[in-house]
Amino acid sequence: MALTVGILAYWITTFILIRPHLLPGSALRPTFAGDTSPFDFGPSWQFKNPELDQMLGELREEREAVQRRTTELNEWENRLKAEHQEVLAVTQTVYRVQQEIDETIVRVKEEEMANLKKLAKVYASMSPDGAAAILKEMQDDQVVKILVYMKEDEVAPIIETLGKTGAANARRAAMISNRIRLSISRVQPKNTKSQ
Numbered sequence: 001m002a003l004t005v006g007i008l009a010y011w012i013t014t015f016i017l018i019r020p021h022l023l024p025g026s027a028l029r030p031t032f033a034g035d036t037s038p039f040d041f042g043p044s045w046q047f048k049n050p051e052l053d054q055m056l057g058e059l060r061e062e063r064e065a066v067q068r069r070t071t072e073l074n075e076w077e078n079r080l081k082a083e084h085q086e087v088l089a090v091t092q093t094v095y096r097v098q099q100e101i102d103e104t105i106v107r108v109k110e111e112e113m114a115n116l117k118k119l120a121k122v123y124a125s126m127s128p129d130g131a132a133a134i135l136k137e138m139q140d141d142q143v144v145k146i147l148v149y150m151k152e153d154e155v156a157p158i159i160e161t162l163g164k165t166g167a168a169n170a171r172r173a174a175m176i177s178n179r180i181r182l183s184i185s186r187v188q189p190k191n192t193k194s195q
Contacts, residue, residue: 120149128157135162142170144179155180 034138123131123146135143147155163173 119146124154128161132161133160142165148183
């Protein structure tokens, strides 16, 4: 009998210590102001706090927003990388084409210079009247380019012959002379550097 009473007393004491709030009329069952139902306490892992739940919900929403933003930023980064690669490819193409154009321009200028020197020799070997007659039919730019490669004593009779045939031709000869002067002053420093 003592054993049975001891076991029963043990179970009752254990129940009271583990769940004192379940006892009827227990002072351990608090109530909140305006709340008619007693607040039911359970084990700490089952405790529910509405504010904590709200904070957890807000944190979840913020985490999802951050994840969405991170995804968007990753997409933008990938787009920017792709566009950067395209820009690099276009820039390299433009640079290559520009080099080809520069090489072509240099080659054309060298060929033109050689041709102009040949023409200058041809016109220098002609009589001033014959050279002037041909040069009258050319544009001023072409005449200046040819005469620049001739010696001064070869240019003088041709300019003189160009200016003899009227006032309009005299003005044209003066403009050509002036342009030759400007061209020679531009060409001269280059010749002195190359010498």
